[in-house]
Amino acid sequence: MVKVVRIFLILVATLWYTTSHLNSNTTVPIWKPPIIENNVALTDDYFNLFEFDKAKYTPEDIECLAKNIYFEAGVESTAGKLAVANVTINRTVQERFPNTICEVVQEGIHYYNTQKKNYYPVKNRCQFSWYCDGKADEPRQGRVWTAAKGLAVKVLTQSYEQSLIDITDGATHYHANWMKKFPRWSKEKIVVTSIDNHIFYRSKL
Numbered sequence: 001m002v003k004v005v006r007i008f009l010i011l012v013a014t015l016w017y018t019t020s021h022l023n024s025n026t027t028v029p030i031w032k033p034p035i036i037e038n039n040v041a042l043t044d045d046y047f048n049l050f051e052f053d054k055a056k057y058t059p060e061d062i063e064c065l066a067k068n069i070y071f072e073a074g075v076e077s078t079a080g081k082l083a084v085a086n087v088t089i090n091r092t093v094q095e096r097f098p099n100t101i102c103e104v105v106q107e108g109i110h111y112y113n114t115q116k117k118n119y120y121p122v123k124n125r126c127q128f129s130w131y132c133d134g135k136a137d138e139p140r141q142g143r144v145w146t147a148a149k150g151l152a153v154k155v156l157t158q159s160y161e162q163s164l165i166d167i168t169d170g171a172t173h174y175h176a177n178w179m180k181k182f183p184r185w186s187k188e189k190i191v192v193t194s195i196d197n198h199i200f201y202r203s204k205l
Helices: 002-019 059-073 078-092 101-105 143-156 184-188
Strands: 108-113 118-126 173-176 189-195 198-203
Touching: 059 078, 059 101, 059 143, 078 101, 078 143, 078 173, 078 189, 078 198, 173 184, 184 189, 184 198
Parallel strands: none
Antiparallel strands: 108 118, 173 198, 189 198
């Protein structure tokens, strides 16, 4: 009897693991952007429903999102951190960007180091400046890093049980508001909001 119960528990555990969203290499859009026509959003839902049975992500994606939050908005408000997370996720559903969190965060030109036998980003040639600024990418252990990890987990896991609020209204770009000269791409996009130290944009089409 004990042997039967043990086998049953093993089967249940195996079934749970193989169907869990944490055990998948397949990534598909987890947020659907609003329908836009003539630069006007036709949908005004603040809640964008997830595809509960299709959306997949990995523990590595949580780590990548946490680092992006930490380095881009670690000292900002919760809204500032969430906005960076929204932009990161929004990019995964745009055709011109990679479709996983880590690929979005690490997008940029890389070179191969023959001595270290690994690829490294070319300095100042990536999407998020912290990833290719030549500095170490290991967060300092403490309250800020803990908060970033906690928010990343909430965004990518708890949102499957409710709906993720995109406070940027579909933004895919942002830059610091203290810049003396704004990026050239900012003229080709629409400003949707300004939160803490960043101005957020979405495409016109």
